[in-house]
Amino acid sequence: MKATTRLRQALAGDAPIITGGAHNGLSARLVERAGFGAVWVSGFEVSASHGVPDANVLTMTDMLDAATSITRAVEIPAIADCDNGYGNAVNVMRTVEDFERAGIAGICIEDNIFPKRCSFYAGVKRELAEVEEHAGKVRAAKKAQSDPDFVVVARTEALIAGWGMAEALKRTRAYADAGADLILIHSKAPTADEVLSFAEAWDRDVPLVAVPTKYPDVTVDALGAAGFKIVIYANQGLRAMVGAAQRVLGEIVEKRQARCIDGQIVPLDTIYDLVGVPGLKEQEKAFLPAGAPPVTAICLAAGASHASLAELTADRPKAMLDVKGRTILARQVEVLNDSGVKDIAVVRGYRGDAIDLPNIRSYQNDAWESTDEAVSLFAAEQELRGRSVVLYGDVLFDRSILEKLLVHDADVVIAVDRAFHERPHGGPADLVTFRDAPPPPGTRYISGGEGAHRLAAIGPDVAPENAHGEWIGLMVLSEAGGARVREVWKDALAREGKGDDPGLAPAASTDEAKLTHLLGALVARGVDVACVPVYKGWLEIDTFEDYRRAWSQVP
Ligand code: SPV
Ligand code: MG
Numbered sequence: 001m002k003a004t005t006r007l008r009q010a011l012a013g014d015a016p017i018i019t020g021g022a023h024n025g026l027s028a029r030l031v032e033r034a035g036f037g038a039v040w041v042s043g044f045e046v047s048a049s050h051g052v053p054d055a056n057v058l059t060m061t062d063m064l065d066a067a068t069s070i071t072r073a074v075e076i077p078a079i080a081d082c083d084n085g086y087g088n089a090v091n092v093m094r095t096v097e098d099f100e101r102a103g104i105a106g107i108c109i110e111d112n113i114f115p116k117r118c119s120f121y122a123g124v125k126r127e128l129a130e131v132e133e134h135a136g137k138v139r140a141a142k143k144a145q146s147d148p149d150f151v152v153v154a155r156t157e158a159l160i161a162g163w164g165m166a167e168a169l170k171r172t173r174a175y176a177d178a179g180a181d182l183i184l185i186h187s188k189a190p191t192a193d194e195v196l197s198f199a200e201a202w203d204r205d206v207p208l209v210a211v212p213t214k215y216p217d218v219t220v221d222a223l224g225a226a227g228f229k230i231v232i233y234a235n236q237g238l239r240a241m242v243g244a245a246q247r248v249l250g251e252i253v254e255k256r257q258a259r260c261i262d263g264q265i266v267p268l269d270t271i272y273d274l275v276g277v278p279g280l281k282e283q284e285k286a287f288l289p290a291g292a293p294p295v296t297a298i299c300l301a302a303g304a305s306h307a308s309l310a311e312l313t314a315d316r317p318k319a320m321l322d323v324k325g326r327t328i329l330a331r332q333v334e335v336l337n338d339s340g341v342k343d344i345a346v347v348r349g350y351r352g353d354a355i356d357l358p359n360i361r362s363y364q365n366d367a368w369e370s371t372d373e374a375v376s377l378f379a380a381e382q383e384l385r386g387r388s389v390v391l392y393g394d395v396l397f398d399r400s401i402l403e404k405l406l407v408h409d410a411d412v413v414i415a416v417d418r419a420f421h422e423r424p425h426g427g428p429a430d431l432v433t434f435r436d437a438p439p440p441p442g443t444r445y446i447s448g449g450e451g452a453h454r455l456a457a458i459g460p461d462v463a464p465e466n467a468h469g470e471w472i473g474l475m476v477l478s479e480a481g482g483a484r485v486r487e488v489w490k491d492a493l494a495r496e497g498k499g500d501d502p503g504l505a506p507a508a509s510t511d512e513a514k515l516t517h518l519l520g521a522l523v524a525r526g527v528d529v530a531c532v533p534v535y536k537g538w539l540e541i542d543t544f545e546d547y548r549r550a551w552s553q554v555p
Contacts, residue, residue: 004149007077007105010037011151011182011207016224021234023049023066025073029274030237032074038230041067041080041104044118045238055124056115060086060095068102077105079153079230083116084129085109089140096144096152106151108184108209109137111158111171119160119186120214126161131174138178153209153230154180159187159194169201176204182229184209192218199226293479295341295406296383299332300515301393302349302368302376308544316354318541319346319393323550328541329357331396331554336389339402345383346393347376367511374504374513378489384482390515392473396554397538405474408452410530411481412522416453418533420470424549428460430516431467434531438468455529459516461506469531471516472538481527488521 020031023045085092111134154175158168207229301319349368434453492502
């Protein structure tokens with residue numbers, strides 16, 4: 001239904017329409033949410049919002065802009081304060097056309113001369129237009145409207161100017177006779193007596209409008225009983241905002257931080273809601289290309305280091321070791337970011353407080369001394385909901401390796417180095433055998449040309465002579481893959497809880513479980529773990545010897 005028709009319907013009801021002043025879309029939304037029946041595009045508020053007095057300093061188009069943002073923001077009908085119509089009757093006609101097009105349900109024009117002065121400014125020049133001139137504007141406005149439901153409110157400033165009740169009545173009768181739909185009788189008296197006496201004397205069949213700014217004691221119902229059909233609370237919202245902002249801003253400057261004003265300001269979510277962020281999300285979902293689903297990286301950096309690195313890692317975990325000016329973790333983050341993985345979580349444990357990279361989420365494995373990788377991974381369980389990259393905190397790898405895994409569509413994908421024979425090994429290696437016969441050792445895979453193999457067995461127990469490669473400590477899980485891993489873990493915990501073997505052999509308990517044990521358990525359940533073959537291009541920093549090698553090999 002059109003705003004004009006809604007306003008007409010509300011006017012046909014018994015109760016007065018409680019109307020709230022606004023100056024933009026947000027303030028209008030506050031008016032609407034508070035339960036007002038209509039919004040008043042207030043010249044006073046719009047002027048104030050520009051930091052200028054309410055004195056025709058702004059132009060008609062400034063007011064039209066504000067009115068447009070208001071009608072776009074709310075469902076309730078808007079009545080625009082059009083001052084004196086921004087000129088003579090000719091200007092009024094153009095004003096009506098423009099405001100009608102902006103979806104305004106009605107305008108109000110007052111009998112101030114141009115340029116006007118706000119009704120409440122003391123000590124300023126106050127002159128009123130001739131009665132005939134203003135009646136002419138009312139006739140022009142009614143003639144210019146194209147929608148028969150559009151409302152023209154005629155306002156007299158006779159009582160404001162101190163010209164008396166007789167003058168106010170003379171003027172408003174003329175405006176009613178010129179076709180005004182409502183009469184606004186404005187008063188700056190401290191009680192409602194003046195407007196109530198006016199209403200008492202009012203002898204036209206045209207309803208009245210009140211603006212109880214200076215006489216706030218009167219109730220909407222009392223005004224309604226006296227014949228007022230619209231009651232405008234013209235600027236209380238703005239004054240509330242100014243009061244709150246003055247308090248809060250002053251306190252921030254005084255205390256030099258913002259914590260002190262917690263509780264005095266609304267949470268950001270309140271603003272998100274007011275400006276329609278939930279709708280924005282819906283629109284994005286409905287109309288933007290889905291693109292690749294976001295990927296979260298989970299870096300396991302909880303464990304302590306090998307004895308040979310004890311001195312270097314006395315105050316930090318291995319992931320925070322510096323390799324030629326950047327830490328291992330910073331280098332990992334860079335490779336992840338370069339491959340489009342921006343969402344990164346780190347599981348901390350040993351010296352976790354030393355992990356201080358910006359833009360990463362942190363989880364804590366407090367039991368890092370007595371538990372292993374699987375417990376660390378599940379400290380960040382909530383990150384396993386979508387697609388994820390799981391990596392050890394002590395490996396450096398080429399971006400091309402990660403990208404090979406990311407383009408793969410299997411639910412569980414691991415990177416397996418086929419050149420493992422050539423790699424110097426400090427500690428035990430996670431060797432891998434494939435279920436299917438691989439090409440002969442030394443085969444160089446060409447990126448994109450090879451399929452993945454399927455995992456048969458993984459871990460340091462795989463005999464080198466049976467191994468087809470070495471897992472580099474990097475895996476990618478789809479949403480379903482993550483769900484399977486969680487399922488394995490949940491079952492293991494449940495079994496263990498009942499005193500049974502957790503099913504993560506060779507780990508005897510969930511505390512001892514490594515990622516290789518989770519992978520083995522997936523295979524045992526018939527899950528295909530895709531092994532993407534790679535040829536070197538990575539480093540594991542386990543021992544001091546590895547660390548020294550990293551310094552010589554990393555660019
Ligand atoms: C306005 O809100 O701009 C009005 C009402 O005209 S008042 O300021 O009370 O005069
Ligand atoms: Mg005004």
